[in-house]
Amino acid sequence: MRLWHRWFASLVGRIWLGMGGLLALMLVIAGIGLYQSQAVETRLLSAQAEAQRLTAAGRRMHDRVTDAYLATLLATMVDDPEDLKFELGSLDKAMAAYRTQFDEVFNQPTEAMAQRADELRRTETELAPMLASSVSRLQRAAGDAGADYQHDSAIQELVVSSLKPLFDQWLRAIDALDTAAAEASEAASAQASAAARWGRWAQAGVVVAGLVIGLAVAFGVARSLTRPVRAAVAVASRVAEGNLREAVPPGGQDEIGQLLRSLGDMQGGLHRLVASARDAAEQIDVSAGEVSSGISDLSHRTELAAAELQRTAAATAQLAVGVQALADSAASAGAVTHAATQAALAGDTAMGQAQALMSAIGRSSERIASIVGVIDNIAFRTNILALNAAVEAAGAGEHGRGFAVVAGEVRLLSKGVADAARDVRRLVESSADEVKAGQALVLQAGGAMQETVAAVQRLTDFLGGIATAMPGQASQVAAVDGAVQALEQVTQQNAALVEQGAASAVALGDQARRLKSLVAVFRLEANS
Structure with missing residues (x-):
């Protein structure tokens, strides 16, 4: 019960209750309509199916009775026992098929169909003895005559005069099934019409009830909305006029009551906001004056900083020029040291060649x-041979005198050759010593030349590093120059901004005073 009261106290709950009732009534109306239409359709379809079934069954029963009459008539007209037997068999088949159709049609008959079934049974009962008697007479006649059988005109006349009226009555009773089917269809249509009328009356009653309930819910919801909405409008009007003194009346538990409480909270928050705005406006007015004086001091200091930055920019520009000149000089020195390195390398190559030549001279001296x-x-052997020849010549006496003279000349010649060979040996040995000394000097000169080449190469590398670093330093100095110039521009812009700030501070003071005048419109307390 408490949950229902809380739900009904909510505006949304009341609206949903009214809408839910209307939707429920609409669903009931739709359900009744669907049920009635489905019932009518079912009854009509059932009646149509039953009528079609009865009509088809009546036609089949009519055909079977007609077949039975024709088989009986033909049995009285044939002269061959086999033909008679065939026709009597056709009669039995037609009657069996008729009884099968009869059982299917009248399996669960209605009251009207039960009357039709009784009528058909009576007709069949009247016909059956006469038909059985005729068949028996035909069978006895065929059995007595054998192959000489001839049809009996008396039996044929009996069939035509007595059995045919009964067969006709039987067929008329069967044809009456169509009438029964039509009557059943009309009855089903009448029932469907009655059900449709009942459905329309039920729908009309539900619609009227829905209208009554909807009007009642709409009236109640409108009444519960009007008064609190007017109170909320009055609160909003007072706030719009600047009157924040009067309290907001309490509301109910629905959404309008929540709106009134929210308006009360809003008025309280606005009251605090206006009071805070008044205090803030006064503080802003005081602070604006302080900001204005501070900005004036900042403007003076910014101008001094701008002058210092201008001098710094000039100095950095000169420094950039000097660094660039130093970079050019380093590049020139690098080129000179590179040429010296090439010359030293050429001298080192020449010293290597001289060393190789001295080595070749040494080897030639040794040879x-x-x-x-x-x-x-x-020469030594020649001298010995000459001495031996002289001894032999002396032993030969007079005959060996000439040979002795020749031997003496040969000795003198070999002695001269030996002396010359000793002189040449001394000269060659002296030359070999000098060549070795020259080789040592060439080796020392080659080592000194290699050290010179290495020193020149290190100097070249050092100057190359300086030449490589100088463009970066020049670019860095240029970047510093650009940064100083940008800083100078920023300082000038800051000076302009400081002037704008001063103007803004003055405008802020004016706006603070205007805010005070605007906030004064709101009436907070009696002494405000």
Whole structure:
């Protein structure tokens, strides 16, 4: 019960209740309509199906009875026992098929159909003895006559005169099934019309009830909305006029009551906001004056900083020029040291070639010394041979005098050759010593030249590093120059902004005073 009261106290709950009732009534109306239409459709379809079934069954029963009459008539007209047997078999089949159709049609008959079934049974009962008697007479006649059987005109006349009226009555009773089917269809249509009328009356009653309930809910919701909405409008009007003194009346538990409480909270918040705005406006007015004086001091200091930055910019520009000149000089020195390095490398190459040449001279001197040794040995042997020849010549006496003279000349010649060989040996040995000394000097000069090349290469690398670093330093100095110039521009812009700030501070003071005058419109307390 408490939940229902809380739900009904809500505006949304009341609206949903009214709308839910209307929707429920609409669903009831739709359900009744659907149910009635479905019932009418079902009854009509059932009646149509039953009528079609009865009509089809009546036609089949009519055909079977007609087949039975024709088979009976033909049985009285044939002269062949086999033909008679065939026709009697056709009669039995037609009657069996008729009874099958009869059982299907009248399996669960209605009251009207039960009357039709009784009528058909009576007709069949009247016909059955006469038909059985005729068949028995035909069978006895065929059995007695054998192959000489001839049809009996009396039996044929009996069939035509007595059985045909009964068959006709039977067929008329069967044809009456169509009438029964039509009557059943009309009855179903009448029932469907009655159900449709009942559905329309039920829908009309539900619609009237829905209208009554909807009007009642609409009236109640409108009444519960009007008074609190007027109170909320009055509160909004007072706030619009600047009157924040009067309290907001309490509301109910629905959404309008929540709106009134929210308006009360809004009025209280606005009251606090206006009071705070008054205090803030006074503080802003005081602070604006202080900001204005501070901005004036900042403007003076900014002008001094701008002058210092101008001098700094000039100095950095000169520094950039000097660094660029130093970079150019470093590049020139690098080129000179590179040329010196190339010359030192060429001298190192020449010293290597001289060292190789001195080595070749040393090897040649050694070969000359060995050749001179061979010559000295030859001279020594020649001298011994000459001495032996002289001894032999002396032993030969007068005959060997000429040979002795020749041997003496040969000795003198070999002695001269030996002396010359010793002189050449001394010269070659002296030359070899000098060549070795020259090789040592060339080696020392080559080492000194290599050290010179290495030193020049290190100097070249050092100057190359300086030349490589100088463009970066020049670009960095240029960047510093650009930064100083940008800082100078920023300082000038700051000076302009400071002037704008001063103007803004003055405008802020004016706006603060205007805000005070605007906030004064709101009436907070009696002494406000």
